[in-house]
Amino acid sequence: MAHVEPQTRHRRRALLSQTFALLCLAATALCVLILIVLLLEVLWQGLPRLNPRFLMGSMSRFPEKAGILPSLVSSLWLIGLTTLFSVPIGVGSALYLEEYAGPSRWRHLVQLNIANLAGVPSIVYGILGLGLFVRTFALQRSILAGALTLSLVVLPIVILAAQEALRAVPDSIRRASYALGATRWQTVWYQVLPAATPGIMTGVILAISRALGEAAPLVALGAATFITFVPVSPLDEFSALPVVIFDWSSRPQTDFHQVAAAGIVVLLTVLILLNATAVYVRYHYGKRIRW
């Protein structure tokens, strides 16, 4: 084969490089496009129904009277209690595994299991919750039982994220603390944990978002798709946003599909508010932590 001019080779390389960049751009554009279409579709269907009566109203078998307040409040109860249960236990476990437990086969086994648990389908947790919390602990189909079940779903996520955040704290910080005569407890509490807080927060928000969007375990648990009162205590019966959205969208009347779209808008709004809080908290803490 004849000698290829350096210029030609250069052009060919540049072309290849541009093509690849273009392909990546196309992939990104496709994702964004799908997202935009979905959002527009939901907004177009849901916005007309999104009025005070819908937000403050209760469930109804007539689409024009259907409201979302009971399930919205249920969902807020659920994620509040889930956070309360899963964060201390999750962060505690992560601290033990990262800062205290020595490298042993037992630790390795636990670690492997947590990673596996994060991948278990949530409906399995729902069935576990039904047997354990609803029946054995006799909590009935209460918010408490739902929150405990959701805590099981998100615990592996919280633990893994917190472990990741703790691992990202440089060892030099721990050494410096020990060298100043700090105990292990002081080192963890005053140095490692504050430095890992932004990372842990991210994991927690991710977990809460997951809990907010879960319908399957709650359905397995027997969450109501139709409640007409706003729950006021953790022992009340409950519903949840994804559960009623699922119910509405599976009804034959097309009017209910619009109601479901409005429900989705509410769910997304709550999600975005949660994430915004997370970003703010992260920023607020992160400002003081720069490696």
Next chain:
Amino acid sequence: MGEARTVTMELSHHVELRVTLMTDMVTQRMTLPVRPHIVPRDRPVRSPDELAGHPAKISVSHLNFFYGEKRALADVSLEIPQHCVTALIGPSGCGKSTFLRCLNRMNDMIEDTRVEGDVLLDGNDILGPRVDVVELRKRVGMVFQKSNPFPKSVFENVAYGPRVAGIRQKAVLFEIVEKSLTRAALWDEVKDRLDDSALQLSGGQQQRLCIARALATNPDVLLMDEPASALDPASTSRIEDLIFELRDRYTIVIVTHNMQQAARVSDRTAFFYQGELIEAGSTNELFTNPTRKQTEDYITGRFG
């Protein structure tokens, strides 16, 4: 102006003299008698006679250290005199840093290690299982190779040692922070930035902050593991000046790869090679007239 005077008063006799000298050079009015032995080294080194007058602060005898099966220190015996700078030199992996970490038991944190022999601090054993390691580390401070300030404010960095030791009163803490930063020759640069993040300081400032942080627990001994190896020449020179100023109050042990640095700052030098202590003696002696062939080869740059 007031600050400058405080600093001058805090510093040792020699430095006060140097500051005066510099002022005089600028004004070109009068000359102070310059002591001849200052000239070659820029700082007075302690003569062997003078060294003999310093009691041993730390005495190490027959120290062996193992990482798993690998022996990192072999039968090391060394006396570290009080209020002197002792430099540990030697090629990479010769055990000098391991030796340093034995002196405040930082090796305890490394898995699968074993230590044999005796290390006495003021005549008391520090390797025994009943020794309070937390208390030991307050008396034997440490500065690391890479500056490692906490991701907190300058004030909180220095106050951390006293805080974990149980001091709560803000006024007392502030006093300690000011004193430590002054001794670390950093107060004037950071006194208006105490609430800023320590990570916003320059590299040299961060390392001096780490020194201040170590001084805040009021230690007797200061261990330095290549404290200037990651710094530019100007910052290195400031750290060296600082070491020199600190030696009247603290017993300093410094690990360094830089032989000129050892020669510049230390009173005594110990040469390690392959886990053994080959030779230790007054810095002048060791660098001008080494008794062992390996020492001579190393300091003349034939290996290492």
